[in-house]
Amino acid sequence: MITKEDVEHIGWLARIEINEQETVEYMEKLNSVLGYFGQLDELPTEDVAPTYHVAELYNVFREDVVEECLQQETVLANTENKQDGAFRVPKIG
Template sequence: MVDVETVKKVAKNARIKLEEGEAEEFKEDFDNILEKFSSLDEVDTEDVEPAFHPVEVESKTRPDEKEETLDREEVFQNTDNEEEGFFKGPSA
């Protein structure tokens, strides 16, 4: 059974701000979800081989091809955030 403190910890880790009383409501939801998952423990998987994908997945790649690149003037033509030939980002 999930307690309110666990719900608050999960919300904090997920960066979800809970209003007063919401943790209590979500506690019941978590309990229901975990109860559904517990039914998976009853499935007999003794002779089942592990699978990484439920369907066959084939990697599609293409060969690298050298292409013409932009010159420095074109790269920085639409920005004011350039300093000494590099893009300038926020300081902190």
């Protein structure tokens, strides 16, 4: 089951602040979801074939066609955040 510490850790990983009330609410909601999975585990599924896709779709990818790509100047034209011919993004630390 999900603990308050688990919810706080998930919030830290997602870089969002979660107050005490929200922590308890999320813990309850996540444990409820896990409870439904527990119910599914009780179903007899020995004779059920695995389903990888709900619709019978095969080879849904388009042909890979080489085309002319955009020029670097065109791609960077609408941003002020560029450096050395690339997008400048904030450090993640």
